[in-house]
Amino acid sequence: MTNKHRAAVLGSPIAHSLSPALHRAAFAALGLEQWSYGRFEVDEAGLPGFVAGLDEAEWAGLSLTMPLKRAIMPLLDEVSETALAVDAVNTVVFTADGRRTGDNTDVPGLVNALRERGIDSVPAAAVLGAGATASSALAALAQICEGEVTVYVRSPERAREMAALGERLGLDLRTADWERGAEALERPLTISTTPAGATDAFAAGLAAEPGALFDVLYHPWPTELVAACAERGATVLGGLDLLVHQAVLQCERFTGAPVGPLAAMRAAGEAALAAG
Known part of the structure; x- marks a missing residue:
């Protein structure tokens, strides 16, 4: 019987994180009364x-947010192929034999969130932005996009980085200037990975029937772009969809539960957001 019963999210800043609400709800739903x-x-x-000071006999795992997703990697014994592909670890599991293993649940979380909405594959897609979340978006699209992926970026350096990642992932990828971002929504699926306000200007230039939009923000919500797409009847997904689906996978890895309690975790996230 394992004594492991502790987990936590690390980052800076961290006070805003919804992860404690999600995971505590999961532990309650699974009957894991001793877990924290x-x-x-x-x-x-x-x-x-911090990592060196943990009692790994008690600790099951860690969730990592910015700016630690890359910084954690040299401290690990093993890193998954998915995490290596996007150069980011958001999940650390302390195994029974004392190893520290790193994974990235953002990528399968994106895929699972889309599949929950019936989006299993798309003929083409677009990504707005070129940061760490955009890398996870490209890795997810490598699994579900059958054709070209266009990434809208602000600088030539970012364009080169995204092109190199696309090549590693086997994507048919091209980059386009950020100012043309409104045309992204003409694709069947767009994933927006930018900070609040960055895509507001695109709302006015939308096509009459935009494709699905997955905006990784959850505050503020809805963004102007999300609201404009929803008004035109498009499928929209938000940051809470991503957060919950990646957290479900973390919960499964931490606890060994075969299926994480998705509904309980989503309800906890919605309640936390509503509480402000």
């Missing part, structure tokens, strides 16, 4: 010391 899930303000400089 914390939240710790940890930056890149403090990460090695």
Whole structure:
């Protein structure tokens, strides 16, 4: 019988994180009364010391948010192919034999969230932005997009980075100038990975029948672009969809549960957002 019963999310800033609400709800739904899930303000400089100070006999795993998804990687014994592909670990599991293993649940979380809405494959897609979440979006699209992926970026350097990642993932990828981003919604699926307000200007230039939009933000919600797409009858998904689906996979890895309690975790996330 394992003594492992602790998990937590690390990052900086971290006070806004919904992860504790999601995982505590999951533990309750699974009847894991002894389990706890914390939240710790940890930056890149403090990460090695924090990890070294953990009693791994008690700790089952960690969730990592910015700016730690890359900084954690040198501290691990094993990193999954998915995490290596996008150069980001958001999940660490402390195994029974003392190993620290890193994975990325954002990528399958994106795929599962889309599949929940009936989007199993698309003939073409677009990505708005070129940061860490855009990398996860491309890795997800490598699984479900049958044709070209267009990434809208602000700089030549970002364009080169996205093109290189697309090549590694085997995607038919091209880049386009950010200012043309409104045309992204003409594709069957667009994933927006940008900060709040970045895509507001595109709302006015939408096609009459835009494709599905997955905007990874959950606050503010809905964004202007999401609202404009919804008004035109498009399928829209948000950051809570991603957060819940990736957290379900983390829960399964931490606890060994065969299926994470998706409904309970979503309800907890919705309640936390409603509470402000």
